Amino acid sequence: MLILITYDVATTDEEGARRLRRIARACADYGIRVQKSVFECQLGPKEWVTLRARLLQEFNPDLDSLRFYYLDAEAAAKTEHHGTQKPLDLSEPLIL
């Protein structure tokens, strides 16, 4: 399934900056960064359980927010991208 993850992390102090780094890292481990705090993750159930638990552990519910959008194939196919930094499509042939 394709999951869109967006987050807001309060980075007023050193602790917030740390949470931001660790949340971004968790998302980058499983998905593709499409904008600054937006990741698209193509995951199986096992990966999603792990990633979700990791994110919920890292964020501070009193200061930060996390949003998960579950996209079906139709919604994913309807996605448009305009402008710079077109993200990599991991289902395209990977030939380097």
Next chain:
Amino acid sequence: MPEIIQNVLYLTTPGLYIQRDHLTFLIERDGTRLLSLPAHHIESICIMENEITLTHGAMQLALEHAIPIHYLDEHGRLRARVTAIPDTSVTLRRDHYRAADDPTRCLHIAQAIIAGKLHNCRNSLLRGARETSDPTAKDALQSTIDALARLIQNIPDTPDLDSLRGLEGAAAQAYFSAFNHLLKQQQDPFTFRTRSRYPPLDRINCLLSFLYALVRHDCISALTVAGLDPFVGFLHAERPNRPALALDLMEEFRPWLADRLAITLINRQQIQPHDFILHPGGAVELTPDARKTILKAYQERKRENLHHPVLDQQITIGRHFFVQARILARVLRGDLPQYLPHIPK
């Protein structure tokens, strides 16, 4: 069936540097970051160039995710394979070896494999005969189609592997003799005369060999994932360093996947005579750019959906390798009476 679309990572450019970055592969060239790929997207890594560095960390990441790493030479031949120590069922392996030691079971499985291959060859020629308007080509194709039909009928009567291999040889000769009639463009530079390998001696053999190598790579991966030993075959005799079971499994894929793709690439002129290097002494090699073109076409073809009759659902062609390997594993376990080769309509 994993829900994630997994992909083969092909590394073909000299100077690539692949290291681990947490759970992703970080790919750099000349100090510039090219890509960061999450490991769970990768099904296998295929290294096709000497001047590529894969760090020990990246290798660890691959092994943790059960991603096999294949080292191929410039013709696409498998040179080495790095896999984690398999944790797959040892009972299945024992069943596999017992079946391979039993001549009757070998023959049954080999007959199914050859039947699949010949049906697929015949279907490919039938399609060629439908599409051609040239009466000579139509006649030649039709007579080969009839010859293949007779050979298919004779398969169950073959008493042993040697006679089956003889039948297969006759069928291959008939099939390749009609092969030229499937080309609509560039017939001259791509005329097929006889099959040559190690090294290929003309362009069409060079193209076919490269495609077969890609199919073989996918068969090895699929069999390994299914818990089978790609080196112990039924139709193909065991020889050191020969992935006999992968050669068995790929038979049914050759006509409709590799041969058809070669024909398409030639007919659409995506591959042309200048894509080949003719060496003195006769060996023919693909240019690096041509290899990339073929890889791209092959990978794109594998993303197309095709109906699988056993599962009764649409799955990508790339997943058909895994399904067929699993059907074979079920036969060896005794859960299925006979191997069912995939014969696309």
